[in-house]
Amino acid sequence: MNGQVKYIISQKHSSHRIESEEWMKVEDAFENFVGLDHIKDTLKSIAAWSVINRKREEFGLKTERQSHHMLFYGNPGTGKTTAARVMANLLKELKILEKGQLIEAERADLVGEYIGHTALKTRELIKKAEGGILFIDEAYSLSRGGDKDFGREAIDTLVKHMEDMNGRFICVLAGYKREMNGFLRMNTGLRSRFSHILYFPDYQLKELNKIAINMFRDKEYQLSKNANNRLLTIMREMDGINGNGRFVRNIIEFIIRAQAVRLLKVESLTKKDCILISEEDVIKGVEEFKKEKQDI
Numbered sequence: 040m041n042g043q044v045k046y047i048i049s050q051k052h053s054s055h056r057i058e059s060e061e062w063m064k065v066e067d068a069f070e071n072f073v074g075l076d077h078i079k080d081t082l083k084s085i086a087a088w089s090v091i092n093r094k095r096e097e098f099g100l101k102t103e104r105q106s107h108h109m110l111f112y113g114n115p116g117t118g119k120t121t122a123a124r125v126m127a128n129l130l131k132e133l134k135i136l137e138k139g140q141l142i143e144a145e146r147a148d149l150v151g152e153y154i155g156h157t158a159l160k161t162r163e164l165i166k167k168a169e170g171g172i173l174f175i176d177e178a179y180s181l182s183r184g185g186d187k188d189f190g191r192e193a194i195d196t197l198v199k200h201m202e203d204m205n206g207r208f209i210c211v212l213a214g215y216k217r218e219m220n221g222f223l224r225m226n227t228g229l230r231s232r233f234s235h236i237l238y239f240p241d242y243q244l245k246e247l248n249k250i251a252i253n254m255f256r257d258k259e260y261q262l263s264k265n266a267n268n269r270l271l272t273i274m275r276e277m278d279g280i281n282g283n284g285r286f287v288r289n290i291i292e293f294i295i296r297a298q299a300v301r302l303l304k305v306e307s308l309t310k311k312d313c314i315l316i317s318e319e320d321v322i323k324g325v326e327e328f329k330k331e332k333q334d335i
């Protein structure tokens with residue numbers, strides 16, 4: 040009886056340890072991301088499944104292969120491509136993917152010009168993605184041309200290999216919400232082939248601000264308090280920025296250049312000068328950003 044209790048306790052303890060180790064890897068990989076908790080949760084459940092599957096194998100129990108093909112949908116700049124990049128590496132670390140490369144593709148990479156060409160191109164891409172992720176952006180463009188379009192052939196080839204090569208590569212299709220919905224409706228079997236359908240929500244102002252602060256910190260810059268307040272006000276007022284991380288990245292680059300222009304006039308520059316972003320830099324940077332946007 041005593042022995043049995045001990046066994047249970049130590050087992051509980053060891054599975055706890057595995058859990059936290061693997062889950063830390065997920066947390067670490069997404070350290071620089073703001074939000075996206077449901078993406079992390081999905082990856083944690085995949086990590087847990089993989090660990091327990093290996094344990095079951097050790098115990099001589101039945102194990103299963105699961106496919107982890109995913110659909111990402113959400114507005115521009117909500118982190119779909121960036122998350123796929125991080126995920127490819129992470130899944131290698133978690134021993135779910137063998138190599139962890141990310142092959143990014145779009146319609147032109149899959150669709151050929153004559154009968155049979157498309158299947159060939161698609162197969163070649165899948166081969167390249169073996170052991171990693173095949174990331175297809177704007178996936179709905181594959182269904183653009185109607186029945187006679189070769190895009191259909193690409194989808195068929197893809198779907199076939201997603202099943203046949205169960206677990207040897209992960210297909211991630213990405214796109215905007217409305218278009219993806221239409222795309223899924225075109226092929227009834229498609230939705231069920233994707234185990235994970237993940238929504239990338241628009242960012243709230245607070246999150247966008249955090250993204251900005253993280254990006255600056257990552258590049259070894261720091262916003263003064265006034266600079267950050269000013270950035271917040273500007274982001275609140277800006278139209279195009281709605282929920283969009285890419286805008287933040289672009290604005291930051293303008294602000295960094297505005298700081299550089301200001302610093303060139305400073306006589307003996309200190310390290311602190313080079314780090315600090317002032318309110319003036321924010322104002323100037325955003326002005327330039329807006330000017331360039333207006334020109335097109």
Ligand SMILES: Nc1ncnc2c1ncn2[C@@H]1O[C@H](COP(=O)(O)OP(=O)(O)OP(=O)(O)O)[C@@H](O)[C@H]1O
Pocket residue numbers: 071072073074075113114115116117118119120121122239250283284285286288
């Ligand atoms: N959650 C986040 N945390 C930190 N940075 C983010 C986050 N989401 C997006 N970003 C940043 O925003 C920028 C745009 O992200 P990304 O290119 O991944 O968006 P996307 O959803 O693929 O856009 P699109 O649909 O236009 O291709 C990147 O520089 C990325 O680092």
Ligand SMILES: [Mg+2]
Pocket residue numbers: 119120121176
């Ligand atoms: Mg993208």
